[in-house]
Amino acid sequence: MIFIKPAYAHCDLPCGVYDPAQARIEAQSVKMILEKMQSMEGDDRIRAVVIKEQRSELAKHHLMVLWADYFKPEHLENHPDLHDKFWKAIKQAGECKHHSDVAAADKLLEMIDEIAEIFAETKKS
Amino acid sequence: MIFIKPAYAHCDLPCGVYDPAQARIEAQSVKMILEKMQSMEGDDRIRAVVIKEQRSELAKHHLMVLWADYFKPEHLENHPDLHDKFWKAIKQAGECKHHSDVAAADKLLEMIDEIAEIFAETKKS
Amino acid sequence: MIFIKPAYAHCDLPCGVYDPAQARIEAQSVKMILEKMQSMEGDDRIRAVVIKEQRSELAKHHLMVLWADYFKPEHLENHPDLHDKFWKAIKQAGECKHHSDVAAADKLLEMIDEIAEIFAETKKS
Amino acid sequence: MIFIKPAYAHCDLPCGVYDPAQARIEAQSVKMILEKMQSMEGDDRIRAVVIKEQRSELAKHHLMVLWADYFKPEHLENHPDLHDKFWKAIKQAGECKHHSDVAAADKLLEMIDEIAEIFAETKKS
Amino acid sequence: MIFIKPAYAHCDLPCGVYDPAQARIEAQSVKMILEKMQSMEGDDRIRAVVIKEQRSELAKHHLMVLWADYFKPEHLENHPDLHDKFWKAIKQAGECKHHSDVAAADKLLEMIDEIAEIFAETKKS
């Protein structure tokens, strides 16, 4: 099973397990909501907007924690645009809150995948 | 990259993305804390106990959501012990709160893996 | 005063006080919101949907905690359908989120009352 | 069953159900923790202090909501010391955080019972 | 810079820093949302209502903490209407939830400023 492997360990302090999958699951959820919202109205649409708000916030949160807690100064040497990539991905998660088209989530997913690739590289070395 | 694949979609309502990886990441975190706690004392140990409490609670939460929201009556036909498997895994996450040996987290991880296997089966059909 | 009696003690670990009243108060709140929502529109209706979402979630949460933390294997012997009763009640709390008729809350209240009766029985013995 | 009766309705806006039982259940939980804490040390004691902190905070929260949302200016006419009773009960819930003797919770329970009696009176008229 | 001065210290227990600025920032946020809401509709309006709900709740929370934790019996002697001022300000934060005109936030800001003035006086002596 693929989903039981991605938990990498990191040695900061007590809680040292990081995984870009956490942000990605939330972003995937945002995408699904956006897809379903297209045909929703009334109370259902209210709920969709609210849940999209929460899921986008969680994506934002997981990205922030990964950026602030996992990455170390030495990672920045090989990836000088790391800060900017995170900043833009986090802003994109914010965009998902106030947009109603699926493209906003697709862009977020791409940005998270780029970050996930950098994360994977740091794990190899 | 394996960690960008496990986000499965489910068609309940707005937020229909489920993944046992969420519970597993938290359980893995509990395990790491327990390993490090063995040599900790004073303020560090207080922090470790507190963070272990939070991570166990999150593992519990993700298991509860998976059980209550993802699984449907038809899944129970093929897996009549599903309720009991979840109940015991959730109780085991509680055990991780008031135990200080790594074995408690190992047992939790095994139980989550069993649930993840059932989850994967339901995705195939 | 009746409302100062229902707090039963249970001997698990530190926080061992359980009471189905917690889930019931939230379900009662969901019912009231549904009743008032019938004549609401605009911003008021948005608020009603949002608060109903939160209260249903709290009902779900209290049911999950009662099921996972209070009940023990010996209770299952006398109540073999306990898991299923909780599963369905928790799912019904979810139904209250995406329904706009009072009947959804009435059904939830009935299900909580059944669970409360089982809870009361376990207290007698 | 007594515990399914105490949910009174109140007609403020969407979520209009109030019940002093919510604060009392948390205070009862604080008392149980304090009783068990007397013989606890090490990691168990850390957990007890943390959970006592959370339960006291919840007692505080439920008291604040009851005071701010349920009570109306007309109630103050018959109960001019209402503000002070709540203020002192909320402060007592704070005391439960930084005390380790059961008496702190007993005093809180008494104060909540007094408030519950006033609440019951307002329901009669 | 003015915004780095307002953090006053208070000597209750561990977390003893209080500042009416916390409630005021949230109230200011509520006001901005109300101003922008006037021309919003559809999904944007749903979001505005939801965020206004959260910000009003935070204003309420910060007022409650200030009232319950910072103020002491000796402050009441000089300000016998302190309880009532807080009660009404907290209720006004609630009003901001179910009103759509900016005046509701203006009134809340005035009430917080009055409380802030009392707070400042207690700091002088």
Next chain:
Amino acid sequence: MIFIKPAYAHCDLPCGVYDPAQARIEAQSVKMILEKMQSMEGDDRIRAVVIKEQRSELAKHHLMVLWADYFKPEHLENHPDLHDKFWKAIKQAGECKHHSDVAAADKLLEMIDEIAEIFAETKKS
């Protein structure tokens, strides 16, 4: 009164009020806890560690929100080290969690003041 002025408005979307004071109040609280912790032991010390954990997390949170939501690409042109300043300040808030000396909070306060100065500059133009 100085503390009623620092709420600046920003025109992003509904909730557009930002203020570095929010992070600073929490950092100030962390400092006070660290000062008092020096002479604390037993249950009091457990509480201090727990509350320090929460307040540091809030400082972290407010810094993250300010960085991700308030600052825009044009601000980066004048302050090319903005990302790095925030990253280090957020990491320092994390350091406050696992350090027991006041110097950790003093350093955090300095870093927040630097950020506050940049923030103030962006308000002038």
